Amino acid sequence: MATVQGWTDMRSLSLQVITGRWFLMFASFLIMVAAGATNMFGLYSSEIKSTIGYDQTTLNLLNFFKDFGSNVGILSGLINELTSPWVVLAIGAILNLFRYLMIWFSITKRVVRLTVWQMYLYICISANSQSFANTDSLVTCVKNFSESHDIVLGILKSYVGLSRAITTLLYSAICYDDTKALILLIGWLSATISVVFL
Template sequence: MGYHETYSPNGWKWLGFVSAVWVQAISGNNYTFSNYSDAIKTLMNLTQLELNNLSVAKDIGKAFGLLAGLASDRLPTPVILLIGAIEGLIGYGVQWLVVSQKIQPLPYWQMCIFLCMGGNSTTWMNTAVLVTCIRNFRRNRGPVSGILKGYVGLSTAIFTDICSALFSDNPAKFLIMLSVIPFAVCLTAVFFLRETPQSVSVAAEKEEARYFAIFNVVAVVVAFYLLVYDFIGSTNQVFSLVFVIILLVLLASPLAAPVYSFYKSWRLVRFEPDVERREPLLEQEANATAERNEVINDEPPVAVEEAGVVEKSRPAIGEDHTIFEAMRTWDFWLLFVSFLCGVGTGLAVMNNMAQIGLALGHADVSIFVSLISIWGFFGRISSGSVSEYFLK
């Protein structure tokens, strides 16, 4: 193994990860229903029960995320991203047409369908991003999932605060943001998010860990920046514009990782072409051993023939499972019940936050939606790092 592969991280892999971060930063629109639910309720003259059923239709869209999971084994990542982008453009685009009164309010059952499409769109984005990045960084799956899911939590605050700063929480403009921005970001990610060969050297693994530490720091800075804005609020138009510009710069800052990686690779090729010959022998042997171990660990379960019967060994935790293999494990059902109880209650609160706030006398509930998003981010990103520490 040469020096370039051992010490220089794959720039394209990091560029793909940055694009994945951006996709996640705009794919939490399922949690923003409270920001425009009151407008839909007023325009369609709905009761509270009917509005709740609309939010249920939106959440049912996420239940069809199983389709995205099955498709991830058969379709390339760009196709999965495009499906989510187009579905979100249609689902939230129609809601924008209704709320902005470009068209007459649709029949109730049709609105349920379009809310379901909007809810389902994010499952395609999340699946494409998580599956691809976890395959690209198998040795750092905890930080990868923590960072990516953390940005999903932040996305609600990002959308809410940008809309508050630029459009004074206008629900119609908020919906056009939900339909157009994810579509544009996914179209960009299509060109960069790919599965790449694994780096198996010890040096590459350590360098990945350093990069992920930087990504964590950037994410925490973004979270605190949004938190400060929520407490300060928008004082004038110039302040709001400056806030949005700084936020966009912070979201773009992870690009420094692939840029540095490309520069490092170019510098090694340009100025140190013979560095491979100077690599220490012991390090070569260590890297070769790591490669052999990785190959052994990544081999699929072999068939065991005993007494004339051929059986396939069950994959271990951390290895790839089919959906049917996963459903035969206790771990799957433990996660299923945990998500059903934990995520379900959280969605119930988020969906009704507007009505809760109005009932308590708050005319603007966007700050509560944003705060829940930010605190959810801290739980998501810390869980990834903690799980990697104890389970790696």
């Protein structure tokens, strides 16, 4: 009888840890680390420039549309208000994976070369994946830690900056200097972390 009670207590404790606000904070740290890797455009932009044949002006406009898409969070905020946080995270993971797969397909010439305006449009839409991860993590943590929301916001946003350093180290360790592999690494790593914590 004591063994059954012990397993029940252990299962209850495990469930409490996984559904608790501190585990959610840990998950948000990892999600923000992965979401911040989307700002590593400078590491693979030369590959886009040389492979697809864009000039520097076109590349700068591509970067502008990437930044524009990643900083407009209206859609993610509306979806977060109407649905559960896991829906927002799932949409962000899908957009992120789509974005980097399309860039990788374009660079490796596995798809027909997109026109410049098509590339701008899909980069802008798919770059919005970062705002989905940000909205989900920030809003959920602020609701769970409402008494110290300013500290939570500061810590979470600092992980976005740290993510570039962490992803660069992973890139150096795993991919060596293969920027095509970096594009895939950023795409699947961010999507995988989001899916794990749905």
